[in-house]
Amino acid sequence: MTPNLVRGVVSAIRRAGGDEVPSQVELENSLVLHLGFDSMKMALLSLSLEGELGFPILLDDWIASHPDPCDLTVASLCGYLVAALPVEDTNEDTKLSR
Amino acid sequence: MIERSPVRRELREGVLLLTIDTPGGAVNVFTHQAAGILTDMLRDVSPAAVRAVVVRSGKRRSFVNGVGLMMAGTLKSADDAAAVTRPVRDAYLALRECAVPTVAAIEGNCYGCGVELALHCDYRVAADTFDTHFYMTELADYVFIPTFGATQDLPRLIGLKAATDFLLWGARLSARQAAELGLVDACFQRVDFEPRLSAFIDSVAQTDIAERRRRPPCAASPVHLVRTGRVERERIARLPPAYRGVYLTCLELMESAATKTFAVDEDYRREQRAAAMSILDTPCRAAWPFFFLRQMATALATSNTPRTSPREFSFASVDATLVELAAELSTRCTSSGATLQGTEKATFVLRRYIPEGKPDGLQSGHVAVSTRLSAADVNNDNGLILHFPLRGLGIDVAELASADGVDRGSEAGLASALGDADWTIIVSRPRTLFVIDELVASWLAPQAAYLGSGGSPARLAGALRSFGFIRLAGDWIDALDIDVLCQLLRRRFPELRDIQPALRALPRTDSALAEGESVALDAVLASLGAFAARMLRQRCVSHVAFLDVAARDLIDFPLLHTSLCRHLTIKRVGELLRSRRTFAHLVAEADIASLEEFIANGREYYVGQHN
Numbered sequence: 001m002t003p004n005l006v007r008g009v010v011s012a013i014r015r016a017g018g019d020e021v022p023s024q025v026e027l028e029n030s031l032v033l034h035l036g037f038d039s040m041k042m043a044l045l046s047l048s049l050e051g052e053l054g055f056p057i058l059l060d061d062w063i064a065s066h067p068d069p070c071d072l073t074v075a076s077l078c079g080y081l082v083a084a085l086p087v088e089d090t091n092e093d094t095k096l097s098r
Numbered sequence: 099m100i101e102r103s104p105v106r107r108e109l110r111e112g113v114l115l116l117t118i119d120t121p122g123g124a125v126n127v128f129t130h131q132a133a134g135i136l137t138d139m140l141r142d143v144s145p146a147a148v149r150a151v152v153v154r155s156g157k158r159r160s161f162v163n164g165v166g167l168m169m170a171g172t173l174k175s176a177d178d179a180a181a182v183t184r185p186v187r188d189a190y191l192a193l194r195e196c197a198v199p200t201v202a203a204i205e206g207n208c209y210g211c212g213v214e215l216a217l218h219c220d221y222r223v224a225a226d227t228f229d230t231h232f233y234m235t236e237l238a239d240y241v242f243i244p245t246f247g248a249t250q251d252l253p254r255l256i257g258l259k260a261a262t263d264f265l266l267w268g269a270r271l272s273a274r275q276a277a278e279l280g281l282v283d284a285c286f287q288r289v290d291f292e293p294r295l296s297a298f299i300d301s302v303a304q305t306d307i308a309e310r311r312r313r314p315p316c317a318a319s320p321v322h323l324v325r326t327g328r329v330e331r332e333r334i335a336r337l338p339p340a341y342r343g344v345y346l347t348c349l350e351l352m353e354s355a356a357t358k359t360f361a362v363d364e365d366y367r368r369e370q371r372a373a374a375m376s377i378l379d380t381p382c383r384a385a386w387p388f389f390f391l392r393q394m395a396t397a398l399a400t401s402n403t404p405r406t407s408p409r410e411f412s413f414a415s416v417d418a419t420l421v422e423l424a425a426e427l428s429t430r431c432t433s434s435g436a437t438l439q440g441t442e443k444a445t446f447v448l449r450r451y452i453p454e455g456k457p458d459g460l461q462s463g464h465v466a467v468s469t470r471l472s473a474a475d476v477n478n479d480n481g482l483i484l485h486f487p488l489r490g491l492g493i494d495v496a497e498l499a500s501a502d503g504v505d506r507g508s509e510a511g512l513a514s515a516l517g518d519a520d521w522t523i524i525v526s527r528p529r530t531l532f533v534i535d536e537l538v539a540s541w542l543a544p545q546a547a548y549l550g551s552g553g554s555p556a557r558l559a560g561a562l563r564s565f566g567f568i569r570l571a572g573d574w575i576d577a578l579d580i581d582v583l584c585q586l587l588r589r590r591f592p593e594l595r596d597i598q599p600a601l602r603a604l605p606r607t608d609s610a611l612a613e614g615e616s617v618a619l620d621a622v623l624a625s626l627g628a629f630a631a632r633m634l635r636q637r638c639v640s641h642v643a644f645l646d647v648a649a650r651d652l653i654d655f656p657l658l659h660t661s662l663c664r665h666l667t668i669k670r671v672g673e674l675l676r677s678r679r680t681f682a683h684l685v686a687e688a689d690i691a692s693l694e695e696f697i698a699n700g701r702e703y704y705v706g707q708h709n
Contacts, residue, residue, distance in 0.1 A: 039168045043397065046394055056703060
């Protein structure tokens with residue numbers, strides 16, 4: 001998980017979450033508990049992540065992999081993206097890091 | 099972080115107003131936090147200080163749109179369901195057991211658990227506005243049984259037949275229709291909604307609540323109930339096999355409720371257990387992610403709407419053939435009564451779309467309206483074109499087609515208004531044909547080719563039904579111009595012969611079924627896959643989600659496979675291509691080339707797509 005990936009994810013979270021997202025976003029923050037995300041905002045997060053990553057991305061597998069929606073953390077999302085993205089797209093010189 | 103409660107409380111002249119306004123979104127999602135706060139507020143209600151409770155929305159166009167599908171996505175066992183749904187159930191129980199009369203004042207979309215919230219109130223009143231409509235999403239969109247009382251309360255309130263139409267078959271109800279059925283007790287124009295709501299509250303505040311809550315079920319004779327049950331079972335038997343169990347269980351719950359004066363806790367628990375089992379079942383697991391695709395398409399269609407753009411619209415036309423349509427759109431996309439304060443009403447002038455029209459473009463504020471399938475290239479010089487060729491079939495899917503460079507503000511504003519009025523909007527930049535027409539042709543051409551080469555309609559129907567298609571294309575044929583349809587199919591599949599008799603032989607939804615012919619199904623999937631690949635390659639749509647929503651709403655692409663592009667992974671398209679020899683005569687050569695190009699490109703439609 002590169003710093004650029006984390007920065008891109010946090011930026012996408014801010015765009016999708018709007019005013020409800022606190023100024024400081026931590027890796028261990030739960031999107032539901034701490035950042036005010038509901039299912040509607042998760043759909044917007046898909047789009048804002050696409051803006052960062054350059055690919056349409058679906059989050060339902062990530063959501064379904066957690067027994068409790070409260071466990072959907074920023075770190076867990078970054079980990080999911082690292083596993084889901086094609087290898088070259090998580091490298092430092094991809095769109096995300098530019 | 100801005101902390102704002104999702105439920106506001108205000109006591110006004112003895113009436114407790116509870117306003118749901120979940121932060122940060124355009125619609126209300128009844129989250130656990132909102133549920134917990136509502137429960138606490140209702141627990142504090144004392145008849146000594148409060149004569150009635152009114153639940154309403156702080157969102158302009160949404161009463162409550164859902165409870166949050168993440169809950170459904172994360173359930174791992176039926177036991178989880180009880181724990182996960184407890185906050186919402188507690189809130190609804192608090193409403194049902196409130197010590198004073200409760201009134202749901204509904205303005206804007208009322209969907210799924212929003213309907214259930216309203217059902218737990220003693221009374222419901224609705225605003226007669228274009229964006230106030232009622233829809234049970236659970237079975238129709240996600241293939242699971244409602245969790246919060248709808249199977250128990252609806253049949254008693256509106257009768258078994260109306261309840262099955264609404265809950266099993268996804269009927270959408272306007273405020274007036276809801277009032278006619280008894281789903282709401284009254285329906286008021288927006289212009290005098292507040293005074294009439296106040297008068298209504300005064301009239302019910304003295305009601306004997308115990309009596310009200312024991313009201314007898316909607317009158318229906320036992321014979322009528324048996325007949326309704328039989329008709330519904332016949333309809334369920336025609337569904338794809340994977341759906342039948344959940345629909346039958348839901349019907350049985352409703353039949354049991356239809357004869358009772360009131361539901362007891364055990365009835366609601368039985369529904370809850372059945373709901374949990376259905377959420378864990380394969381059809382729901384496949385269907386629920388479609389929610390994200392639909393929301394993505396909606397967000398994309400309405401993105402870039404300038405904050406200053408008008409929120410109210412009117413439509414006008416000097417073309418005699420479009421006057422009626424302009425009046426209907428005005429009704430559906432503009433609130434009844436006066437324009438809200440502080441907003442400006444924008445007028446769109448409707449003009450008939452003429453493909454061969456002068457290439458001088460449309461003036462600002464003009465929209466060309468196209469209501470028929472067309473085999474001619476789209477004339478992009480018409481500027482903004484609203485194309486909805488299947489409206490006559492009750493399919494409210496509109497393509498908003500424009501040339502590059504058209505003002506995105508008008509496009510997004512119109513998409514937003516139509517979307518609020520419950521239309522599905524596909525935003526496109528067509529290169530040759532309209533995207534909708536491309537999809538119709540790609541759906542019908544392989545079926546016509548199969549039937550034209552001596553294939554059996556019953557085996558075609560069997561193949562499509564076993565894959566999960568419910569509505570079949572034969573239903574369309576009488577309502578469409580068959581000559582235009584033939585031209586359209588020939589454009590997509592030049593080798594196709596004897597199209598007209600083949601189209602007339604297309605199986606209908608209620609046609610006889612035989613064992614499915616896999617070759618026919620493979621050809622249909624290959625043709626649809628080629629459509630998706632071509633539309634994206636030509637950038638006719640800006641996002642794959644538009645294609646998925648179009649396929650779902652126009653041709654009923656099965657939720658069992660989530661969506662067209664979710665289903666067509668590189669692996670699946672590769673498998674199709676490996677067996678191309680068996681169906682190559684049923685699809686255009688160009689389609690095979692499009693699929694090969696998709697494979698060569700090596701990119702799934704979505705990252706995170708599983709095979």
